[in-house]
Amino acid sequence: MAEPALSEMEFDAAGLAVRLRAVTKAYDNGVTALGPLDLDVAKGEFVSLLGPSGCGKSTALRLIAGLATPSFGTVNVSHRAARADGRHPIGFVFQEPTLMPWASVRENVRLPLKLAHAAAVDADRRIDEALAQVGLNEFAEAYPRELSGGMKMRVSLARALVTDPDILLLDEPFAALDEITRFRLNNDLLDLWRKLGKTIIFVTHSVFESVYLSQRVLVMTARPGRLAGEFRIAAAEPRDEAFRTSAEYAGYCREVSGALAPSYAGQRSA
Ligand code: ADP
Helix, strand or coil: CCCCCCCCCHHHHCCCEEEEEEEEEEEECCCCEEEEEEEEEECCCCEEEEECCCCCCCHHHHHHHCCCCEEEEEEEECCCCCCCCCCCCEECCCCCEEEECCEEEEEHHHHHHHHHCCCCHHHHHHHHHHHHHCCCHHCCCCCCHCCCCCHHHHHHHHHCCCCCCCEEEECCCCCCCCCCHHHHHHHHHHHHHHCCEEEEEEEECCHHHHHHHHHHHEEEEEEEEEEEEECCCCCCCCCHHHHCCCHHHHHHHHHHHHHHHHHHHHCCCC
16 A cells, blocks of 8 residues: 655654655656665665666656656655755756856855855855855865866765755766766765765765765666665664775675675676
């Protein structure tokens, strides 16, 4: 029997940030990208969606962000409506930093506040705060062409943080970066998560990255993406390079890889 939908109050009282129930998504071209998928994410949790390319991970994020509507099922997100003060409950970071090349770092980060018609009074303060959170204060007046790939991604992260979202959705944000930069950004993201207490849903196809970052890893099947397995990563906090080289980390990676392997079966020619 279908579970009754929760009212917004019940949803909040249950400590939930996101709930998907029996969600499927078929695109107009007939591709069924996702589901059926059930998913609960608690407030303040760090969850990764891990699966092969094309299994519907981005689709799941877009449904949660309200950028797409499900074909079936329900998507609940705590307080998804935008607020008058330019705060927005959801921040979205894409794989490409997608910065405006003609605008400074400061003006790139200002964009969501402008789009939300937020009062300009405290916009500068908020931009400074977001830039400080990603360690880019000194580059506020720089242009994207002057920045490394990692720094561009930091700008993209600051642009997502400037509206002070409760939920951050990250779609393979570090996939194009070299390994050392990626490790550094992994650590900085974990620091931010600990400091800011946001709910993070992180999409990746890297077992290693998902285990390093998350409290919970949700392994998805090949398209249409469903849950293939769920792993609690109960490693002690804060995580650091010692964890990355530990037997505990290797053990989690092995378990998660085992659950992911069938999702790649039949994709050998891909
Ligand atoms: P992932 O993020 O796991 O790589 P996506 O959610 O981007 O997967 O895509 C899942 C499937 O849906 C893919 O086969 C992709 O080609 C298809 N797809 C994604 N977006 C659209 C769209 N707007 N229209 C049609 N098909 C799409």
